Amino acid sequence: MSGNTLSSSASLKITGGRLLDGHGSETPNRALLIRNGRIAATGATAEAADAEQTFDAKGCMITPGFVDLYCNLREPGNGQKGNIVSETRAAARGGFTTVCASPETSPVNDSRAVTHLIQDGADAGSPIRVLPVGALTRGLEGEMLSDMAGLAAAGCIALGNGSRGVRNARVLRRCMAYAQTFGLTVMLRPENQSLAADGYAHDGLVTARLGLLGIPEVAETASVMEMLLLAEETGVKLHLSQLSCGRSVEMLADARRRGISVTADVAMHQLVFTEDALSGFDSRFHLRPPLRSEADRKALVAGVREGVIDAIVSQHLPHESAAKQAPLPDTEPGLSSIESVLSLGLGLVKRGELSLAELVRGLTSGPASVIGLPASISQDEIADLCVFDPGADWTPSSQSLISVGHHAPVLGQPLPGVVRLTLAEGREAWGGA
Amino acid sequence: MSALLDVDQLMDKLEAGLRGLLNERGIESPVLIGIRTGGVWVADIIGKRLGIEEPFGELDISFYRDDFSRIGLNPKVTPSSLPFDTEGRDIILVDDVIMSGRTIRAAMNELFDYGRPASIILATLIDLGARELPIQPDVAGQSLTLGMQQRVKLRGPDPLRIELQETEQ
Amino acid sequence: MTANAASPNHLQLTRDGQLRHFLTLDGLGRELLTDILDTADSFIEVGERSIKKVPLLRGRTVVNLFFEASTRTRSTFELAAKRLSADVLNLDINTSATSKGESLSDTLLNLEAMASDMFVVRHAQSGAPHFIAQSVTPGVAIINAGDGRHAHPTQAMLDMLTIRQHKGGFEGLKVAIVGDILHSRVARSQIRALNELGAEQIRVIAPGTLLPRDVESLGCTVEYDMARGMKDLDVVIMLRLQKERMEGALLPSEREFYRLYGLSQDKLALAHPECIVMHPGPINRGVEIESAVADGPQSVILNQVTNGIAIRMAVMSMAMGGQVAERQQKLNELSELNERGLA
Numbered sequence: 001m002s003g004n005t006l007s008s009s010a011s012l013k014i015t016g017g018r019l020l021d022g023h024g025s026e027t028p029n030r031a032l033l034i035r036n037g038r039i040a041a042t043g044a045t046a047e048a049a050d051a052e053q054t055f056d057a058k059g060c061m062i063t064p065g066f067v068d069l070y071c072n073l074r075e076p077g078n079g080q081k082g083n084i085v086s087e088t089r090a091a092a093r094g095g096f097t098t099v100c101a102s103p104e105t106s107p108v109n110d111s112r113a114v115t116h117l118i119q120d121g122a123d124a125g126s127p128i129r130v131l132p133v134g135a136l137t138r139g140l141e142g143e144m145l146s147d148m149a150g151l152a153a154a155g156c157i158a159l160g161n162g163s164r165g166v167r168n169a170r171v172l173r174r175c176m177a178y179a180q181t182f183g184l185t186v187m188l189r190p191e192n193q194s195l196a197a198d199g200y201a202h203d204g205l206v207t208a209r210l211g212l213l214g215i216p217e218v219a220e221t222a223s224v225m226e227m228l229l230l231a232e233e234t235g236v237k238l239h240l241s242q243l244s245c246g247r248s249v250e251m252l253a254d255a256r257r258r259g260i261s262v263t264a265d266v267a268m269h270q271l272v273f274t275e276d277a278l279s280g281f282d283s284r285f286h287l288r289p290p291l292r293s294e295a296d297r298k299a300l301v302a303g304v305r306e307g308v309i310d311a312i313v314s315q316h317l318p319h320e321s322a323a324k325q326a327p328l329p330d331t332e333p334g335l336s337s338i339e340s341v342l343s344l345g346l347g348l349v350k351r352g353e354l355s356l357a358e359l360v361r362g363l364t365s366g367p368a369s370v371i372g373l374p375a376s377i378s379q380d381e382i383a384d385l386c387v388f389d390p391g392a393d394w395t396p397s398s399q400s401l402i403s404v405g406h407h408a409p410v411l412g413q414p415l416p417g418v419v420r421l422t423l424a425e426g427r428e429a430w431g432g433a
Numbered sequence: 434m435s436a437l438l439d440v441d442q443l444m445d446k447l448e449a450g451l452r453g454l455l456n457e458r459g460i461e462s463p464v465l466i467g468i469r470t471g472g473v474w475v476a477d478i479i480g481k482r483l484g485i486e487e488p489f490g491e492l493d494i495s496f497y498r499d500d501f502s503r504i505g506l507n508p509k510v511t512p513s514s515l516p517f518d519t520e521g522r523d524i525i526l527v528d529d530v531i532m533s534g535r536t537i538r539a540a541m542n543e544l545f546d547y548g549r550p551a552s553i554i555l556a557t558l559i560d561l562g563a564r565e566l567p568i569q570p571d572v573a574g575q576s577l578t579l580g581m582q583q584r585v586k587l588r589g590p591d592p593l594r595i596e597l598q599e600t601e602q
Numbered sequence: 603m604t605a606n607a608a609s610p611n612h613l614q615l616t617r618d619g620q621l622r623h624f625l626t627l628d629g630l631g632r633e634l635l636t637d638i639l640d641t642a643d644s645f646i647e648v649g650e651r652s653i654k655k656v657p658l659l660r661g662r663t664v665v666n667l668f669f670e671a672s673t674r675t676r677s678t679f680e681l682a683a684k685r686l687s688a689d690v691l692n693l694d695i696n697t698s699a700t701s702k703g704e705s706l707s708d709t710l711l712n713l714e715a716m717a718s719d720m721f722v723v724r725h726a727q728s729g730a731p732h733f734i735a736q737s738v739t740p741g742v743a744i745i746n747a748g749d750g751r752h753a754h755p756t757q758a759m760l761d762m763l764t765i766r767q768h769k770g771g772f773e774g775l776k777v778a779i780v781g782d783i784l785h786s787r788v789a790r791s792q793i794r795a796l797n798e799l800g801a802e803q804i805r806v807i808a809p810g811t812l813l814p815r816d817v818e819s820l821g822c823t824v825e826y827d828m829a830r831g832m833k834d835l836d837v838v839i840m841l842r843l844q845k846e847r848m849e850g851a852l853l854p855s856e857r858e859f860y861r862l863y864g865l866s867q868d869k870l871a872l873a874h875p876e877c878i879v880m881h882p883g884p885i886n887r888g889v890e891i892e893s894a895v896a897d898g899p900q901s902v903i904l905n906q907v908t909n910g911i912a913i914r915m916a917v918m919s920m921a922m923g924g925q926v927a928e929r930q931q932k933l934n935e936l937s938e939l940n941e942r943g944l945a
């Protein structure tokens with residue numbers, strides 16, 4: 001992490017604002033004193049203290065900094081689709097203080113060398129914490145085990161196979177068994193490749209009408225079932241990445257009841273958009289997993305609300321413009337989403353689909369617990385904070401977006417929620433408008 | 434506010450003029466073609482008065498108008514119908530009103546895509562002047578000059594009547 | 603929450619509801635579809651004259667942009683454009699630039715330099731004409747000649763014209779479409795057209811593997827048993843079966859398909875005695891349809907060409923008309939603003 005305006009020896013007092021920690025409790029008008037990268041004092045003590053700098057958070061919410069379990073920083077890579085500096089800055093703007101870097105880089109993060117490359121890049125240019133996720137299989141090919149223990153020792157907080165599948169159930173079972181040996185969490189996106197085949201959109205009403213190749217619901221649910229059974233058998237800590245089907249949430253709840261060690265996340269855009277977003281062939285919404293039906297969307301939101309789904313992720317996957325400038329099926333999937341996550345979430349809160357506490361939990365304590373990070377605002381904790389004004393709005397556009405990717409889910413229209421300050425380990429990671 | 438012109442009087446004049454012209458030129462079996470929609474009504478009546486038994490043709494000039502690049506295509510175009518071969522025939526082309534002359538130009542362009550007629554006689558019920566092209570009727574029922582607020586409207590087919598309207602504008 | 607994506611109508615129609623691109627039959631409505639059929643009637647009459655041309659597109663350039671080869675469709679579009687007095691350029695893209703890796707966007711930029719007024723596009727990907735319509739300079743009309751599995755609007759409209767010619771109208775009509783609906787852009791467009799024009803019953807007859815998952819949401823009922831499906835039918839449309847379907851584990855064999863879903867004389871006898879038989883072509887004799895039926899008295903398969911040219915002349919002139927009218931309207935508004943000193 002690179003330093004910014006505030007050096008770690010300076011002290012900062014944040015006054016006003018409503019404090020909402022990730023576990024649901026809200027307190028008004030607290031003052032926070034930050035010193036040496038930690039929360040030095042709260043409440044009356046903090047109010048009374050002297051500090052070198054003050055930040056007035058009147059009208060704002062103060063939450064733990066958001067934690068993203070699935071973010072593509074695109075470095076190492078060819079630079080066209082983004083890099084660590086640009087994408088972590090974008091994340092900081094979005095209120096994130098920790099991002100888990102997907103192993104799907106070029107070259108893939110399946111070796112200590114690449115892990116160190118990512119860490120060095122982050123140390124030099126990232127204002128926030130970057131935690132690499134290591135590749136579960138060599139080259140993410142889904143055939144041979146990677147050096148899991150080595151990757152973990154180098155600093156990978158979990159292992160995953162990115163957007164790619166594992167060749168067959170036999171290999172998957174072995175990956176899980178091996179990871180379990182070292183107590184490593186395995187992050188997997190459930191998709192049965194042969195059922196998904198050449199599909200690129202949800203097999204349903206919109207694909208029927210527009211003649212798009214569909215990915216049936218069963219491509220995900222069959223895979224979820226398989227992964228849950230294998231996790232149960234191997235005892236590995238399984239994390240299901242980016243669920244898209246309501247049925248998957250049911251299976252997840254059932255697995256929990258049986259005591260299987262499984263957590264899960266959902267991308268924010270899956271909570272907000274459905275297959276209808278493709279009605280005009282808008283290639284921004286060519287996504288993997290695809291946006292599904294309204295019934296699925298509602299079930300995913302309920303899953304977050306009830307805590308069955310632990311975390312909301314950005315699934316940030318930035319591209320250069322050309323990747324989206326083609327007939328829909330020829331475009332690359334992905335949204336440049338990280339700067340809009342909070343705003344889209346606040347939209348759900350406004351419509352009464354989620355409470356603010358549930359939203360914050362999904363962005364902070366939920367994901368943090370999956371990877372064993374603390375995420376609370378209390379004395380002596382690391383000062384990872386997000387201060388945002390829910391009443392202000394901003395308009396995403398190619399001028400205002402920081403990410404290299406300009407294909408954000410909403411463009412040219414005002415969205416609620418502006419991050420005023422992002423503090424990562426007490427240092428200002430974002431202090432924009 | 435509107436006033437009616439006497440259609441029968443206009444038809445008398447048209448009939449007399451046409452009889453004279455046909456005689457003068459020695460045309461024995463002319464065929465009538467009316468331009469939609471008003472010209473068709475007029476052609477029907479004139480045909481009966483002149484005792485022309487051959488069924489008359491109907492021309493829709495939508496595809497030959499010169500204002501396509503300004504207003505696009507008329508969505509209510511209907512097929513033209515000429516139940517005879519125009520090649521070598523003497524045609525009486527009939528319209529209710531002539532003003533700029535563009536409709537007649539379009540009609541003649543279209544007619545020539547059917548074949549080469551021996552001759553064309555142009556008959557219009559009303560001549561409003563205000564020409565933009567050098568095209569004149571051979572026979573007209575009446576010449577009229579309209580004021581800025583005035584419009585002429587043919588109503589029909591039965592009974593056929595012409596309204597002179599004062600518009601509020 | 604829906605995304606701010608352009609709906610098909612926003613792209614296809616001018617502010618006053620005139621056609622400006624012809625991409626899909628979705629959202630055009632009964633009146634506009636009827637206008638297209640009526641306009642086509644006038645063009646059929648033009649085709650019966652000695653000079654089969656009208657000057658509507660004189661001085662304009664129409665480019666046939668075919669990314670998927672098709673001699674038949676392309677030649678009817680070419681003929682239609684020429685009968686509208688347009689200059690025609692044929693580009694078979696699959697043999698040139700894009701096969702060398704040039705992106706569609708770049709291909710379009712290069713083509714625009716040629717100052718074309720209209721692109722007729724056939725492409726293997728659903729949504730390609732939409733993409734082109736959104737990327738191209740304003741004023742250029744895009745006509746969809748078939749995109750992926752999505753739509754083949756001119757084919758569906760010429761089929762509707764054929765039906766109207768034989769049946770007078772669509773009220774009370776019972777229509778079935780038989781065969782590979784899943785992969786068929788023609789079927790999707792036909793189902794939409796029949797719904798908009800008011801057909802009473804639209805049945806799709808096929809095995810489950812050849813039907814999209816939510817096919818009924820398109821506005822039709824499913825019948826797996828062809829004998830039941832043929833009952834009282836006024837129109838039966840047979841779709842072409844491609845050989846690849848066997849390889850994709852969608853069908854066991856051509857023989858079984860023919861036995862269950864092929865249109866034989868026996869099956870046709872189950873329909874209304876005046877049922878007409880249609881097929882968008884090219885036909886696979888002995889696979890979808892018995893030769894005797896294809897050549898028989900109830901078959902109207904050969905009427906296609908005349909109707910095809912007329913429909914294409916209609917949509918090309920209507921779309922070009924919409925583009926120029928829109929442009930003129932914008933110029934008028936601009937000069938009005940100028941006059942008022944506001945521009």
